[in-house]
Amino acid sequence: xxxxxxxxxxxxxxxxxxxxxxxxxxxxxxxxxxxxxxxxxxxxxxxxxxxxxxxxxxxxxxxxxxxxxxxxxxxxxxxxxxxxxxxxxxxxxxxxxxxx
Amino acid sequence: xxxxxxxxxxxxxxxxxxxxxxxxxxxxxxxxxxxxxxxxxxxxxxxxxxxxxxxxxxxxxxxxxxxxxxxxxxxxxxxxxxxxxxxxxxxxxxxxxxxxxxxxxxxxxxxxxxxxxxxxxxxxxxxxxxxxxx
Numbered sequence: 001x002x003x004x005x006x007x008x009x010x011x012x013x014x015x016x017x018x019x020x021x022x023x024x025x026x027x028x029x030x031x032x033x034x035x036x037x038x039x040x041x042x043x044x045x046x047x048x049x050x051x052x053x054x055x056x057x058x059x060x061x062x063x064x065x066x067x068x069x070x071x072x073x074x075x076x077x078x079x080x081x082x083x084x085x086x087x088x089x090x091x092x093x094x095x096x097x098x099x100x
Numbered sequence: 101x102x103x104x105x106x107x108x109x110x111x112x113x114x115x116x117x118x119x120x121x122x123x124x125x126x127x128x129x130x131x132x133x134x135x136x137x138x139x140x141x142x143x144x145x146x147x148x149x150x151x152x153x154x155x156x157x158x159x160x161x162x163x164x165x166x167x168x169x170x171x172x173x174x175x176x177x178x179x180x181x182x183x184x185x186x187x188x189x190x191x192x193x194x195x196x197x198x199x200x201x202x203x204x205x206x207x208x209x210x211x212x213x214x215x216x217x218x219x220x221x222x223x224x225x226x227x228x229x230x231x232x233x234x
Contacts (some may be wrong), residue, residue: 023123023127024123024124024126024127025126025127025130025131028127028131038132040136040137040139040140040141040144041105041109041124041127041128041131041137041140041141041144042140042141042142042143042144042145042147043140043144044127045120045124045127045144046144046147046148048120049116049120049148065122065123065125065126066123066126066127067122067123
């Protein structure tokens with residue numbers, strides 16, 4: 001079943017990088033696997049540009065044309081805050097569903 | 101399609117391409133190549149240009165030019181379907197004047213040109229002549 005609760009490309013990328021550095025195509029594949037969302041190349045790199053601008057990810061230098069990215073401490077903090085908020089929403093919804 | 105997507109990737113601003121161009125091109129070589137990807141990359145380029153402060157007038161001008169070219173192309177395809185036609189009636193006296201001047205003959209499609217009507221559709225869709233011998 002498709003899970004559309006998180007569709008923000010920036011959050012999806014941060015979640016993808018939370019378990020290690022990845023280049024663009026690897027992120028695309030990983031996000032499709034865990035969120036069942038296929039990000040377009042334009043969407044992916046638009047989000048990467050913003051994330052890097054905010055200091056939430058950094059590019060890892062590489063000889064390969066495909067440059068890997070790594071989540072920063074600020075990025076981890078931001079992802080934790082967002083997931084905590086999402087967790088509250090999910091828990092509230094599940095609790096209320098029990099009484100529905 | 102992959103070639104079109106690669107071309108769309110060239111639409112990103114120069115500064116952005118200097119930073120991300122090489123890895124972005126590498127991604128486009130691996131990613132699915134379909135019309136959705138093409139639209140996604142084109143939209144991304146446009147968004148990035150606007151975000152990078154490109155004058156809106158330039159974007160509007162480029163889109164306007166693209167629209168005009170598309171309309172021009174379409175107009176050639178549907179020209180015959182949209183050709184306006186008109187049938188004029190000449191009074192006998194006026195018709196007689198034309199005949200005396202040997203300008204027209206009954207049934208001659210050239211009469212349309214003589215009196216300023218457009219004859220485009222007559223070449224593909226023959227119709228009864230508006231001028232008939234009496």
